[in-house]
Amino acid sequence: MSTPDPRLSINQGTLKYADLATALRATAEAGVQAIGLWREPVQEVGLATAARMLTDSGLRFSTHCRSGFFTMPEGPARRASIEDNRVAIEEAATLAAAGAAGSTAVLVIVAGGLPQGSRDLIGARERVRDAIGELAPDAAAAGVTLSIEPLHPMYASDRCVVSTLGQALDIAADFDPAVVGVTVDTFHIWWDPDVLASIERAGREGRIATYQVCDWKTPLPADVLLGRHYPGDGVIDFGPMTRAVMASGYDRDIEVELFNEDIWATAPLEAVRRTAAGFEVAVSPYLTE
Amino acid sequence: MSTPDPRLSINQGTLKYADLATALRATAEAGVQAIGLWREPVQEVGLATAARMLTDSGLRFSTHCRSGFFTMPEGPARRASIEDNRVAIEEAATLAAAGAAGSTAVLVIVAGGLPQGSRDLIGARERVRDAIGELAPDAAAAGVTLSIEPLHPMYASDRCVVSTLGQALDIAADFDPAVVGVTVDTFHIWWDPDVLASIERAGREGRIATYQVCDWKTPLPADVLLGRHYPGDGVIDFGPMTRAVMASGYDRDIEVELFNEDIWATAPLEAVRRTAAGFEVAVSPYLTE
Numbered sequence: 112m113s114t115p116d117p118r119l120s121i122n123q124g125t126l127k128y129a130d131l132a133t134a135l136r137a138t139a140e141a142g143v144q145a146i147g148l149w150r151e152p153v154q155e156v157g158l159a160t161a162a163r164m165l166t167d168s169g170l171r172f173s174t175h176c177r178s179g180f181f182t183m184p185e186g187p188a189r190r191a192s193i194e195d196n197r198v199a200i201e202e203a204a205t206l207a208a209a210g211a212a213g214s215t216a217v218l219v220i221v222a223g224g225l226p227q228g229s230r231d232l233i234g235a236r237e238r239v240r241d242a243i244g245e246l247a248p249d250a251a252a253a254g255v256t257l258s259i260e261p262l263h264p265m266y267a268s269d270r271c272v273v274s275t276l277g278q279a280l281d282i283a284a285d286f287d288p289a290v291v292g293v294t295v296d297t298f299h300i301w302w303d304p305d306v307l308a309s310i311e312r313a314g315r316e317g318r319i320a321t322y323q324v325c326d327w328k329t330p331l332p333a334d335v336l337l338g339r340h341y342p343g344d345g346v347i348d349f350g351p352m353t354r355a356v357m358a359s360g361y362d363r364d365i366e367v368e369l370f371n372e373d374i375w376a377t378a379p380l381e382a383v384r385r386t387a388a389g390f391e392v393a394v395s396p397y398l399t400e
Numbered sequence: 401m402s403t404p405d406p407r408l409s410i411n412q413g414t415l416k417y418a419d420l421a422t423a424l425r426a427t428a429e430a431g432v433q434a435i436g437l438w439r440e441p442v443q444e445v446g447l448a449t450a451a452r453m454l455t456d457s458g459l460r461f462s463t464h465c466r467s468g469f470f471t472m473p474e475g476p477a478r479r480a481s482i483e484d485n486r487v488a489i490e491e492a493a494t495l496a497a498a499g500a501a502g503s504t505a506v507l508v509i510v511a512g513g514l515p516q517g518s519r520d521l522i523g524a525r526e527r528v529r530d531a532i533g534e535l536a537p538d539a540a541a542a543g544v545t546l547s548i549e550p551l552h553p554m555y556a557s558d559r560c561v562v563s564t565l566g567q568a569l570d571i572a573a574d575f576d577p578a579v580v581g582v583t584v585d586t587f588h589i590w591w592d593p594d595v596l597a598s599i600e601r602a603g604r605e606g607r608i609a610t611y612q613v614c615d616w617k618t619p620l621p622a623d624v625l626l627g628r629h630y631p632g633d634g635v636i637d638f639g640p641m642t643r644a645v646m647a648s649g650y651d652r653d654i655e656v657e658l659f660n661e662d663i664w665a666t667a668p669l670e671a672v673r674r675t676a677a678g679f680e681v682a683v684s685p686y687l688t689e
Contacts, residue, residue, distance in 0.1 A: 230637040236593070265554040267591035268635045269618040278593040302556035304525070304567040329558040333622040346557045348519040 115387035116395045120145035120173040122323070122368030123152060125386060129379045131156055135168040137379035141387060145171035145213075145364040147321075148206060150178070150199060158202055162209035172210030173364040174217040174258065174294075174321050175203035181242035182223035182235040182272055193242065197249050204253040215363055216255045217320045219294055221262060224269040235272045240282050243291060251290045258320035259283055260294035263302075265335055276300050276309035283318050292320030295356060296368070298327055298339055301347045307355050314359020322356045323366040324349060324394050332372070339369045341385055343393035353397035365394065404676035405684045409434035409462040411612070411657030412441060414675060418668045420445055424457040426668035430676060434460035434502075434653040436610075437495060439467070439488060447491055451498035461499030462506065462653040463547065463583075463610050464492035469512035470531035471524040471561055482531065486538050493542040504652055505544045506609045508583055510551060513558040524561045529571050532580055540579045547609035548572055549583035552591075554624055565589050565598035572607050581609030584645060585657070587616055587628055590636045596644050603648020611645045612655040613638060613683050621661070628658045630674055632682035642686035654683065 121138045123129075123146065129137065131152040138146045146168075153161040153175075165172060178199035181192040199218055207216035222239045225232060243257060250257050259279040262271035273279050279293040293313055300306050313319050326345030331338045342349060367386045374382050410427045412418075412435065418426065420441045427435045435457075442450040442464075454461060467488035470481045488507055496505035511528045514521060532546060539546050548568040551560035562568050568582040582602055589595050602608050615634030620627045631638060656675045663671050 225635055230635050232590070232635075232637065233640075263553065264591040265552065265620065265624070268616060274591050275593060281593075301521070302553040302563050304564060304570075327557060331554065331624055335554070335620055335624065346514055346519050346521075348521065351522075 113391065115141060115143045116390055116398070117144055118365050118398060119143050119387055119390050120147055120171070120364035120366040121383055121386060122147040122174070122176065122366045123149045124176060125367060125369040125374060125382060126379045127370070127375045131161055131164060133379055135164055135170060137383050139168050139170055140380055141383040143383060143387060145173045147174040147176055147366045147368065148172065149176045150202065153202060153206070158205055162205050165206060165209045169211055171212070171364060172206050172214040173366055174215070174219050175199065175206055176368070177219040177221050179220040180223035182238050183226045184238065193245055196242070196246050200246065200249050200253050200255050203255045215321070216253070217258045217292070218250070218255050219321065220257050220259050222259070222271045222273045224267070224272060232267070232272060239273060240285070243282060243286065247286050247290050251287065256290060256292045256320045258292045258294045260296060261299055263299045275303055275305070276313060277305060280309065280313055280316065280318060284316070288317035292318045294321050294323060295319055296323040296325060297347055297349065297352055298325035301327060301352065307351055310352060310355040311359070314356070314361065319356060319359055319361050321363065321366060322361055323368055324353070324390065325368060326393070337370045337372055339371050341369065341374070341389035342367065343389040349393050350397050353394055357398060402680065404430060404432045405679055405687070406433055407654050407687060408432050408676055408679050409436055409460070409653035409655040410672055410675060411436040411463070411465065411655045412438045413465060414656060414658040414663060414671060415668045416659070416664045420450055420453060422668055424453055424459065426672050428457050428459055429669055430672040432672060432676060434462045436463040436465055436655045436657065437461065438465045439491065442491060442495070447494055451494050454495055454498045458500055460501070460653060461495045461503040462655055463504070464488065464495055464507050465657070466508040466510050468509040471512035471527050472515045473527065482534055485531070485535050489535065489538050489542050489544045492544045496544070504610070505542070506547045506581070507539070507544050508610070509546050509548045511548070511560045511562045513556070513561060521556070521561060528562060529574070532571060532575065536575050536579050540576065545579060545581045545609045547581045547583045549585060550588055552588045564592055564594070565602060566594060569598065569602055569605065569607060573605070577606035581607045583610050583612060584608055585612040585614060586636055586638065586641055587614035590616060590641065596640055599641060599644040600648070603645070603650065608645060608648055608650050610652065610655060611650055612657055613642070613679065614657060615682070626659045626661055628660050630658065630663070630678035631656065632678040638683050639686050642683055646687060
């Protein structure tokens with residue numbers, strides 16, 4: 112068993128059925144140095160306890176997942192979402208401070224889909240920009256970067272109306288890059304004819320808050336959310352995108368987040384080890400060129 | 401039962417289990433004036449017979465579906481594909497000549513996915529351009545427009561490496577617009593933040609060979625090919641895209657092509673009538689503004 116790449120970070124979504132203690136232990140035991148956490152397992156133990164557990168693990172903290180979901184029109188549901196996003200910002204700041212040196216205070220933002228019964232995609236996208244604008248001062252005060260994640264267009268209606276990296280950058284452009292950045296996740300954008308130009312633009316504009324690698328293959332599972340695969344198991348060539356991210360000067364951890372029933376059914380330590388093995392073959396060669 | 405919109409064309413894919421005679425009869429009996437045909441049911445009766453049947457139906461012919469699938473590297477499989485595309489061009493020309501006045505000689509081109517075992521998306525896309533270049537003289541000689549169809553990015557790996565309208569237009573740009581155009585299908589491109597600008601560009605460049613309307617909704621079915629819905633049954637706002645197509649001066653028939661097990665299980669005449677009813681509510685208002 113070789114030592115995992117020092118830049119690999121395990122996103123807790125890869126270990127969906129593990130509680131926080133298990134996820135931290137499996138990640139550290141495998142020799143991985145960093146982790147991205149999810150809000151629900153953090154809230155399950157409470158933020159202060161989660162922060163102590165993270166400190167004790169010795170792991171770096173790479174991102175907090177996830178917030179956003181603010182495409183609805185003004186009203187109580189939108190107010191509740193904005194308030195919940197403020198809580199998420201505080202969580203991200205606290206956890207980043209609790210992680211080992213090199214931790215980053217990044218909150219991944221998934222915009223949300225079309226509101227129930229709505230066909231107004233353009234309006235939903237405008238409300239994403241409005242929400243980011245409302246949250247940006249809180250993020251700045253907390254030292255947290257809101258990292259807008261474009262999701263694959265197959266999720267545009269029910270999960271995320273931000274579908275391309277270029278679109279995420281257009282939204283981010285109104286804000287300070289330290290406060291609003293973008294999530295570059297290969298699974299969501301590998302198909303985009305403009306992907307390399309968009310990554311170069313993201314780097315030039317100082318917007319790459321987190322780089323995440325995940326493979327794609329077909330047929331898609333019945334639940335298309337769960338078709339994420341270990342790097343190397345699918346059809347994505349990680350070379351060009353990874354080189355473009357590295358050429359931007361990106362020096363943070365690189366997460367692997369896998370929603371996949373088979374992987375979730377794997378023992379956490381084994382899932383982390385397989386992730387590290389895939390990463391080493393499919394991604395690491397492009398980090399050290 | 402109101403009279404169907406005179407610009408509606410039923411794509412035979414909507415009536416997958418109907419043979420050519422049944423498809424022609426159901427379309428005409430419902431009062432629809434045009435049809436788009438598929439190669440397999442045409443070949444089942446033979447091209448000459450199909451052409452006679454089409455003439456006898458009194459219907460206009462709007463497109464021939466479908467050809468392409470030429471992303472593989474040079475070799476016997478690629479040669480076979482190119483030859484088969486030449487056959488498809490002749491079929492399209494023959495059927496367009498056999499249809500009623502106003503028929504259009506349009507061959508829909510689906511590029512094909514990544515070749516088995518390949519991760520070279522950029523190379524596959526280059527081979528699409530090469531194949532179009534090889535076929536363009538044949539299409540020009542036959543008076544047929546090769547209509548490149550961008551397919552939704554969820555099909556990028558296994559079906560079509562052309563994923564956006566802008567990308568299709570970039571490929572088409574090397575060729576005469578009478579010979580190489582694009583298929584504008586709402587289902588595939590509705591999510592694209594650049595969709596309206598791309599439709600305007602397509603119009604300006606004279607490339608809209610066929611406009612097709614089809615709705616999107618989630619959850620997607622287990623086979624994501626089959627999630628196409630009657631206009632109005634999903635979340636697409638047909639107004640902006642239809643207005644943009646009409647503003648370009650598009651004056652051809654508008655097809656509805658629905659891959660959907662429930663619709664395929666519907667009696668053909670009833671499926672045509674439901675298609676016409678959906679079209680009238682969701683699309684027709686934007687044709688006559």
